[in-house]
Amino acid sequence: MKIATAQLDAGVTHLDRRRSEIASAVTEAASLGCSLVVLPELALSGYGAGTLISKNAQELSGADVTWLKALSAQTGCGIVCGLALKREGQVYNTALFTAPDGTVIAYDKIHLYGDYEQTLFKRGAASPPVFTFGGLTFGLLVCFDVEFPERVRGLALRGADAVLVPTALPKSDGGAFIAQSVIPVRAFENQVFIAYANHCGKDAMFCYQGQSSIAAPDGQRLAQAPATDPALLAAELDPGAYAACRQQNPYLEEVRLCFDRSA
Template identity: 40%
Template sequence: MKPLRIALYQGPAGVPRDTAVSLDALDEAAGRAAAGGAGLLAAAEMYLTGYAVDAPAAVAEPADGPGARRVAAIAARHGIAVVYGYPERDGDAVYNSAQLIGPDGTRLANYRKTHLFGDFESAHFRPGDTPVVQAELGGLTVGLLICYDVEFPEAVRAHALAGTDLLLVPTALMRPYDFVPLTLVPARAYESQLYVAYANRCGPEGEFDFTGLSCLSAPDGVTRARAGAGPDLVFGDADPALLAASRTELPYLRDRRAPLYRSLV
């Protein structure tokens, strides 16, 4: 199989609640990503509306809502898969969600953040209860987590055990937690033997200041793409051959002794 080229879109924090601005910027980024040979564009957590929204419930929409339909049109027009974050409404519940759209505009997967971070998220969102959500893309098994989720080794290991090859993580990581993309994300990729595509926001928004530093980390622990602190579009490849070789050399999943860990759960 050919490597899947991934474009990490680290846009500025933008204007909260202004989905039109976010979608226009996504359209432009998708065009640049496709021109650069990418088969997947990864955008940040709460990309559609901005993260610092006073009332996420007021701008939340269903998984098949107008924002999703516009992203689907963008994906189909440029022939590129897109993963992005948004506030999802399902009846009376509001979730911090991420959705994967295929290159033909088909909705492939929708994930609801299971580990909510801080008072803001806990006040506005209901946690999801499905830890592993997957889809097939470019010959790889792709999984979804959101930001804080990846900081739990159990969440990433659950994906590894379920066969995820590439973990997509739309993110809104704030300062001063730069060590997460610099140290923790490469370690997660290495210890669970998968690729991690971590797409962050950057710059100030409301009371938050996002770190940027989006990255694609490989199962050999090497970061294959890294953004800076400002707006960026960076490219990296998820290579099935490297994945297979790394899993052979470092067989953590085979050698783990699961019965010893039962007390942890």
């Protein structure tokens, strides 16, 4: 399967313009033969929109999700998009998967980063989902989640071939290390693909690291975006191509063996 990650310009803050940028990225990915596109964290509202994020948050039946479902059906692409969702009066930082057939899967971010997110959102309570699409098995995380080894390991042990991660990684020395080193290490140590979609540029509150990527089970980057500019990355995910790597580095098999012995 061919997938894409879309790195978006955080300076585009108007909703209609953000929708236009998203639609253009998904349409271009479809034209390249991609079956799935990963967009950044809070891609519809913008990450740095502050209290407007929670004020404008909608329910699963709202206009934002309806629009994403229509875009998925129109382009034939599965879409993973970060947005704020409201349920029972609480607002969550959510990664939403929409498929062309109307399937919707939502994951609420568990690890909220700093006072900014903890003020705006309620922490997710459910485990990250694993689902099948186009013959591969995928897991969902959001930004800070992927920096916890156990989150990716948990998805890998549940059968994920790839982990899809909308993010809003800020620009810093630590951000550069996460983008350049942590993401490929997470892919290698779990023998999975990781698609990591970030913002670039800046909004009213934050500057972003860019450097979105698609990492392979051998730790190599199949595609890498620059630090400063919007980009659409595309790569082929073929788990069978990494059988030798998995045999050489049987981390998951060893973990399963240890679990079996301790049961």
